[in-house]
Amino acid sequence: MGSSNSSLQHIPNAQELIQDTGFSAAHIQRLYERFELLDRDQMGRLSVTYLSDLRVPDFEAIPELAMNPIGDRIIAAFFSPGKDTVDFPSFVRVLAHFQPTDSNRTRDSSGQEPYNSPNRKLRFAFQLYDQDGDGKISRAELLQVLQEMLGMPDTDELLQSVAERAIQEADLDQDDAISFEEFKKCLEKVDIDQKMRIGFLS
Template identity: 70%
Template structure:
């Protein structure tokens, strides 16, 4: 136990991050090791190129969108605490965890997970998923498996089914409503955190 405790001393803001994200000390240490592995230049910060070493992202058709989610507009790098806060979206919901009177919603709540997923589609950050944005994701995911006409048809049907206010786009509330029966906790998990 002493060795793991001393290793945890190397992790910036460890206690605060564990309290905020719900990660255990073992998970936080694992994330820190992963961060250090990705930080090939030992800058203490990661840029988009550093994520190329993550095979799962390289193989994911929307991996570039997932990587972009780590960076706020105008920010070209991410530090370890920010890295952990983003990854907390992929932590399973812990229904037994006390929130210690916290006023903020945890990153791994269903609502926050849905907001994170919504942003992967809403690339222009206007609060709506347009037909063009949906089509871009479909093209990335389905690629050459279907024709352009089929992609257009899929996007059209999806918008029609979900767009309740008739603005020809999907708002977050419409997105959330359309995924009511989906186990988002299962869909948004990362294997190396388990």
């Protein structure tokens, strides 16, 4: 345990990240190493303890994201509105959505649900669709995601039919859009842990 803690001393906010995300000290260390590898600007570091932020091109260099049809949306999820860089704590907190749910952890250090709770995972997935951040998935937003995933033009009749049917089935309040609660209801039988997995520690 002592050696684990000493290896984390050079990592910013390590203990807080362990508490907030449920990652072990070994996972935080491994993620830090991955972050350093992704950081293509690290040549300009001021000292061995300085780690610069990641930018969009750093993420675009990851082959799995480059090949993913919605890779640009996943990359965008790492960035806060108006920011063009990601620091290490933010990087870890986003990745925490992809680790298995721990039913023994009900709150993080700020009193919020853990990042890997089913509700927070669903909220993260919902935001990949809700690009304008209005709290609803519109027909146009759904159509755009389907078009990106399937590589079909958004004018394709089949694609439009799929989007229309999805809206009709999910839109319980008949406002022609899908709210987070409606999205959650549609996915209540889906194993969110199985669907939201990523091999970021291997």
